[in-house]
Amino acid sequence: MVVRDAHDAITVQDLAGRIRAWNPAAARIYGWTEAEALSMNIRERIPPELREDALARLRQLGQAEVLEPYRTRRLTKSGAQVDIWLTATALVNETGQMYAIATTERISESSRDRTAETRSEQQQ
Numbered sequence: 001m002v003v004r005d006a007h008d009a010i011t012v013q014d015l016a017g018r019i020r021a022w023n024p025a026a027a028r029i030y031g032w033t034e035a036e037a038l039s040m041n042i043r044e045r046i047p048p049e050l051r052e053d054a055l056a057r058l059r060q061l062g063q064a065e066v067l068e069p070y071r072t073r074r075l076t077k078s079g080a081q082v083d084i085w086l087t088a089t090a091l092v093n094e095t096g097q098m099y100a101i102a103t104t105e106r107i108s109e110s111s112r113d114r115t116a117e118t119r120s121e122q123q124q
Contacts, residue, residue, distance in 0.1 A: 009084075009105040012091070015062075017042040020100060029107060031077030045074050047081055061090050062098055071108060083108040 003010050009026035013019050022037035032040070046054050050072060061067050069087040076082055084105045091100040 007106075010102065011037075011042075011105070012100050012102045013042045014100050015098070021102075026105070029076075029082065029105070030074065036077075047073050047075055057088065058101065061088055061101060074105065 003023055006023055006025050009029050010021070010023045011019060011026055012021035019037050019040050019042060022032070022034045024034075026037065027033055030037075030045070043051060054072070057067060057070070067088050069085050071083065072086050073081045073083055074086075084107055087104045089102045089104075090098045091102055092098050
């Protein structure tokens with residue numbers, strides 16, 4: 001079960017990129033409901049210009065390399081791009097084989113500020 005009361009988006013995807021877990025914060029940040037997200041592939045959330053870099057990072061993770069948290073962008077349901085800090089963790093079974101990837105995604109301050117400005121402008 002994915003942490004329900006976390007403020008950060010927490011997701012799990014299998015090695016083919018299919019989303020297997022999506023917490024309420026992910027729904028709040030990105031706009032897709034859990035049911036919608038569970039029918040998606042992670043590639044659909046990555047801006048096209050960042051997909052090659054994201055895949056390279058996943059290959060590093062698959063080779064048991066440590067991935068430091070890094071800044072990147074993800075797409076929302078509306079098509080907007082959100083600046084985030086992403087931490088990816090390999091999930092391994094009892095034999096040491098990676099079977100999925102868990103991510104923790106935190107909105108960066110620059111995105112948080114732009115989101116607040118947009119809401120303020122819409123209310124005026």
